[in-house]
Amino acid sequence: MKKNDLSALQENCFCFxxxxxxxxxxxxxxxxxxxxxxxxxAEASAAVTWSTGxxxxxxxxxLIQTGSEPEDIxxxxxxxxxxxxxxxxxxxxxxxQYGQGDGAVSVIHxxxxxxxxxxxxxxxxxxxxxxxxVEDLLIVPPFYGSPLTVTGTLVLPPSPDPQSYVFTANTxxxxxxxxxxxxxxxxxxxxxxxxxxxxxxxxxxxxxYVLHGNTNLVSVIDNKTLTIINTITxxxxxxxxxxxxxxxxxxxxxxxxxxxxxxxxxxxxDVIAIPGALDFALDPNGQYVYTANGSSWSVDKYxxxxxxxxxxIIDSFEFPSxxxxxxxxxxxxxxxxxxxxxxxxxxxxxxxxRGGDFSRLFExxxxxxxxxxxxxxxxxxxxxxxxxxxxxxxxNTAQDPHIGx
Numbered sequence: 001m002k003k004n005d006l007s008a009l010q011e012n013c014f015c016f017x018x019x020x021x022x023x024x025x026x027x028x029x030x031x032x033x034x035x036x037x038x039x040x041x042a043e044a045s046a047a048v049t050w051s052t053g054x055x056x057x058x059x060x061x062x063l064i065q066t067g068s069e070p071e072d073i074x075x076x077x078x079x080x081x082x083x084x085x086x087x088x089x090x091x092x093x094x095x096x097q098y099g100q101g102d103g104a105v106s107v108i109h110x111x112x113x114x115x116x117x118x119x120x121x122x123x124x125x126x127x128x129x130x131x132x133x134v135e136d137l138l139i140v141p142p143f144y145g146s147p148l149t150v151t152g153t154l155v156l157p158p159s160p161d162p163q164s165y166v167f168t169a170n171t172x173x174x175x176x177x178x179x180x181x182x183x184x185x186x187x188x189x190x191x192x193x194x195x196x197x198x199x200x201x202x203x204x205x206x207x208x209y210v211l212h213g214n215t216n217l218v219s220v221i222d223n224k225t226l227t228i229i230n231t232i233t234x235x236x237x238x239x240x241x242x243x244x245x246x247x248x249x250x251x252x253x254x255x256x257x258x259x260x261x262x263x264x265x266x267x268x269x270d271v272i273a274i275p276g277a278l279d280f281a282l283d284p285n286g287q288y289v290y291t292a293n294g295s296s297w298s299v300d301k302y303x304x305x306x307x308x309x310x311x312x313i314i315d316s317f318e319f320p321s322x323x324x325x326x327x328x329x330x331x332x333x334x335x336x337x338x339x340x341x342x343x344x345x346x347x348x349x350x351x352x353x354r355g356g357d358f359s360r361l362f363e364x365x366x367x368x369x370x371x372x373x374x375x376x377x378x379x380x381x382x383x384x385x386x387x388x389x390x391x392x393x394x395x396n397t398a399q400d401p402h403i404g405x
Contacts, residue, residue: 017062017076019116021187023225025154028140029089029109030147037094039105039148041141046150047090048134055083055113057126062119064183076183077123081156082114085132089150091139111154118159119183127157158224165223167208169196176210178226188226192219200241202250202263209250211238218252220266230266234259240279244286245327251289251304253280258289260304272307274300281325281332283349284374290332290349292320299323299334301352313347316354322365326374326397331355333368333377340364344379362393370397 033039059077092104117127133155140149164181174195178188197213201223208221218238220230235255242251249269250261258280260270274280276295283290288310289302297319301311321342322335334345341361347354362381369378379393 015062017064017078017119017183017185019078020189021118021226022115023117023156023158024227025085025111025113025115025156026151027087027109027111027154028149028151029087029107030149031089031091031105031107032147033094033105036097037101037103037105038097039091039094039139041139041148044091044093044139046137046139046152047092048137048150048152049088050132050134050154051086052129052132053086055081055085055129057081059120059123059125060116061123064185077120077125078116079118079120079125079127079159080114080116081127083112085111085113085154087111091148091150113154113156115156117156118163119180119185119187120159120161121182125160127159129157131157155225163223164205165226167199167201167221169199169210171195171197176208176221190221190226190228192228194219198238198240200243200250202243202247203245204247206247207263209241209252211241211252213237213239216254218261232261232266232268234268235271242280242282244282245284246286249286249304251280251282253277258302258304270307272302272304274302278321279323281323283325284328288349290323290325292323292334292336294319294321299347299352301349311352313352313354317345322368324368324370324377325349326370326377327372328374329397331397335362335365335368337361344368358395360393 058080060080061075062078064074064076087109089109090104090106094103094105095101135153135155137152142148166179166181168177174192176190176196177186180187194212194215196210198211199208201208206223210219216234216236218232218234219228222229234252235257238252238254240253247263250263252259258272258274259268262269274291276293277291278294279292281290289304291300293300297317299313300309303310317336319338320334320336323332325332330349332347335342337343341363343361344358346356364381366382367380375397377395377397381391
C-alpha cells in the first residue's frame with residue numbers, strides 16, 4: 001500500500017486488527033423453583049432454545065502488516081456480532097414435596113453479545129446465525145441461599161469462508177498462539193496449565209494436538225472453535241506427534257514408546273515399544289514407523305498394525321538422532337553423527353536400505369520439513385551466533401541438489 005493511501009486510512013481512524021476473536025459466549029441463568037416443589041440436580045436435565053432475531057453483524061475495517069516495510073499494510077474486516085440472544089431455559093423433572101409429578105420450570109433470559117468472531121478478507125461476510133449451537137449445559141444446585149442455576153456456552157457460527165490458522169507453542173508463558181494465516185496476526189491466545197512443548201495439526205485441519213513435554217499429557221484443540229476439548233494421557237515426556245494421512249490415527253512418541261491414538265475417540269488404543277529411539281517418522285502410507293535409534297546406532301522399522309520390529313539398517317550410521325519422511329515418496333532423511341557438525345543420509349523405505357550422503361554438514365540441524373507435494377525439503381538450523389546466517393537449507397528432493405539458503 002502506498003504511503004498516501006496508508007495516511008488516508010489512518011486519518012479515517014482505521015486501527016490494526018488486534019482484537020482477539022471469540023466465538024464463545026458463556027451464560028448462567030438462575031432459576032427459582034416454586035415453593036412446595038423441588039428439583040433433584042442429580043437426575044435433572046436442562047434444555048435451551050433461543051432466538052437470534054435481535055442479533056446483528058457489522059464489518060469493521062482494520063489494518064494488517066503484510067510485509068517487513070512500514071508501508072506494507074493491507075485491509076481486513078473484523079466481523080463483529082452484537083445485540084441480544086433470547087434464551088428459553090428449562091429444567092425438568094420438577095416434583096412436589098412428596099416426589100410426585102414430572103413437570104418442568106422455564107425462564108426467559110437475555111444474553112448480550114458484542115465480540116469479534118473472525119476476520120475476513122471482504123466486507124459483509126457475516127455468519128449464518130441459524131448455525132449457532134449451545135454446549136456444556138450444566139445444572140448447578142442451590143448453594144448457601146443461591147438459586148438453582150443453569151450454565152452453558154453459546155457457540156457463534158463460523159466464518160462462511162474457510163479459515164487458515166498457524167499455531168505456535170509458547171513455552172515461556174504456557175500458551176498456544178493462533179495466527180490468522182491471511183492476516184499475519186495473532187487472533188487468539190489459548191492458555192494451558194502445563195507447558196506446551198510441541199504440537200501438530202491433523203491433515204484435515206480439524207484438530208491441533210498440543211504436547212506437554214514436562215508431563216504425560218496431550219491436549220486437543222478444536223480448530224473450529226479454537227477451544228481445548230480433550231486431554232489425553234500418554235507416557236511421560238511426549239516429544240513428537242505424527243498423523244496417519246487418512247486422519248484415522250495419531251502417533252505420539254513418549255517414554256520410549258509410540259502411543260497410537262484413535263482420532264475419532266481421541267483415546268489411546270495401542271502402545272508400540274521403540275527402545276533406544278531418539279526420533280521417529282511415519283511412512284507416507286501410514287503403515288510403518290521408522291525410528292532413529294541412538295542406542296544401537298540403527299534405523300528401525302515397525303509395523304503399526306502388529307507393533308513388531310520388522311527390519312533394521314545396522315552398522316551404517318553413527319548415532320542417528322533425527323529422521324523425517326515426506327508426504328509422498330519412498331525415502332527418508334536421517335541426521336547422524338556423534339558430534340557436531342553432523343551429516344544427513346538418504347535412505348530407501350522399501351526395501352529398507354541406506355542411500356547416499358548429503359555433500360554438506362549441519363551445525364545445529366533441529367528439524368526437516370517437507371512441502372505438501374514433497375518436492376522440497378527445508379532444513380532448519382536455529383543459529384544463535386550472528387555470523388552463522390545461512391540457517392535454512394532448501395533441497396530439491398528429486399535430484400538432491402542444494403537450491404538456496
